[in-house]
Amino acid sequence: MPYIIGSIGIAFWLRVSRILEPIIGKNKYINLISDNAFSIMINQLMAFMIVKTIFAFISKFTNLCYNFDWSSYKTDVWYLYLPKNIEQMKIIYIFAGIVIPILIQICITKLPYMLLNKKIILKNLKNVNAP
Incomplete structure (x- = not known):
């Protein structure tokens, strides 16, 4: 069960990042945090x-x-x-x-x-x- 929940959580955040990427784009501060x-x-x-x-x-x-x-x-x-x-x-x-x-x-x-x-x-x- 933990593997299923973990996989669903990862899939959820990947979907959120795919939705937010066009909105945020190449922001200097977001890139600083991600780097x-x-x-x-x-x-x-x-x-x-x-x-x-x-x-x-x-x-x-x-x-x-x-x-x-x-x-x-x-x-x-x-x-x-x-x-x-x-x-x-x-x-x-x-x-x-x-x-x-x-x-x-x-x-x-x-x-x-x-x-x-x-x-x-x-x-x-x-x-x-x-x-």
């Missing part, structure tokens, strides 16, 4: 922890997040602090769960080129300044 889907899947929990840690710092140093649960923060990976228990604040976690992994992937992708260019520039500067 970095693996990074998003891998790093989303880390992004959630970054958001929770920001709320933890706000709670520790101010009175803005007064009902922050420190024991859940330290022991439960699925704990999400919602300011004033407003469910709509989960959008912060969704946004961070997409944006932070994309930024990480961009850094991973561009860092070797930046370091290589810096090394080449430094090497060229040494050659110019050499007597």
Whole structure:
């Protein structure tokens, strides 16, 4: 039964994507998300922890997040602090769960080129300044 349900779910989302593809087309942001889907899947929990840690710092140093649960923060990976228990604040976690992994992937992708260019520039500067 799980195989049948899984197959039906996959077929459903393939149909939805076939319907939405002409509408969305080649959107820059959709392509950015689709090109970095693996990074998003891998790093989303880390992004959630970054958001929770920001709320933890706000709670520790101010009175803005007064009902922050420190024991859940330290022991439960699925704990999400919602300011004033407003469910709509989960959008912060969704946004961070997409944006932070994309930024990480961009850094991973561009860092070797930046370091290589810096090394080449430094090497060229040494050659110019050499007597």
